[in-house]
């Protein structure tokens with residue numbers, strides 16, 4: 001037997017130790033600093049040893065325990081970017097997914113895993129008002145946005161065989177960086193990405209969009225897609241999806257929605273996402289607002305035929321051997337990935353365990369926490385709200401009214417100080433040119449007290465960094 005093969009009793013022993021370590025981490029996370037106290041050099045030194053030629057055996061569990069001192073902790077006061085501590089049933093199911101090690105290429109290789117993935121696609125599509133959409137799970141919103149735009153390109157300016165033709169993509173100036181990245185990679189030309197100005201709520205200005213489309217049409221430049229945002233990364237702004245859909249139809253453009261952050265809010269407040277059912281494709285990150293451990297994103301699309309036209313290019317060795325619509329199904333004919341992990345299992349198990357209503361309630365709580373923070377900010381004379389709260393991102397700054405000049409530097413210093421203190425983790429954004437402190441709630445562990453702690457920490461950090 002190979003030295004790599006574990007006896008069942010050894011597996012049980014290691015699994016129990018790692019389960020205990022995980023439980024200790026989870027139960028102790030609330031009391032820990034969010035930022036490791038170790039310096040970069042100290043963290044690097046933990047891993048600068050030579051590769052062990054002989055294994056350390058069970059001592060590897062001690063290594064895992066030591067590593068915990070150098071991770072960014074996930075607890076109820078984690079609010080930077082769009083990150084969640086991760087739901088624990090999903091984490092356990094993820095272990096089982098790795099043990100089962102299904103390669104979710106096609107039904108032929110992973111029958112149950114394909115069925116589970118199709119099941120969660122069906123559940124979530126229906127829950128967000130897109131019943132009947134097809135889709136697949138991806139590593140993240142960036143991959144889902146790339147795939148959505150690849151389909152847009154193949155539907156309007158096919159480039160798979162002859163090479164890409166430059167074509168115009170429209171999005172707001174608040175669009176996520178994954179969109180220019182995708183436009184570049186797809187050979188459409190980043191110069192052809194029109195960044196349309198936004199209104200006072202950071203939503204795409206549809207009149208300006210209409211004018212930009214007309215100008216490009218008049219000059220004979222081929223249009224490919226409108227990318228609407230359902231939850232911009234800075235402020236959570238949601239573009240007018242129905243308005244964007246009408247323009248897309250009128251001008252024969254594909255409508256992709258980057259809903260990586262915000263589209264799942266439809267579970268709690270469908271009215272905010274009105275028009276979502278009208279789109280051609282939409283990305284949603286379950287590792288953001290369904291609290292899943294990384295990685296777990298979903299790309300939904302209306303027309304599987306366009307997905308096949310975009311992604312199907314199969315060698316004989318993988319070709320399904322069955323004409324049966326279930327047994328002949330292959331994700332790789334609708335995705336850029338061939339080998340794919342069993343991502344759907346954690347999401348399926350976590351929804352099965354808690355029920356969808358628990359997720360709706362957690363999202364509703366995040367939305368309420370954002371409003372609570374905004375209210376606290378507005379009630380505090382030294383703080384200033386910098387953007388309307390549309391979803392769960394709150395952008396604000398410390399401002400004692402002594403003048404604009406030093407405010408950016410001062411708020412950057414406050415953020416650094418907060419990071420050193422490690423009690424609350426937030427990040428930053430640039431709002432109409434100003435440095436903003438930004439807290440984003442996609443955290444099922446957060447309590448009202450944790451929200452209040454943000455304001456307390458900003459004020460303490462302001463006092464510690466100046467005459468605050």
Ligand SMILES: Cc1ncc(COP(=O)(O)O)c(C=O)c1O
Pocket residue numbers: 081082139140141142143145176178231232233258259260261262285297
């Ligand atoms: C609006 C938006 N789109 C796309 C992405 C990219 O998602 P991922 O990091 O999963 O690739 C993010 C990530 O924060 C986002 O907020």
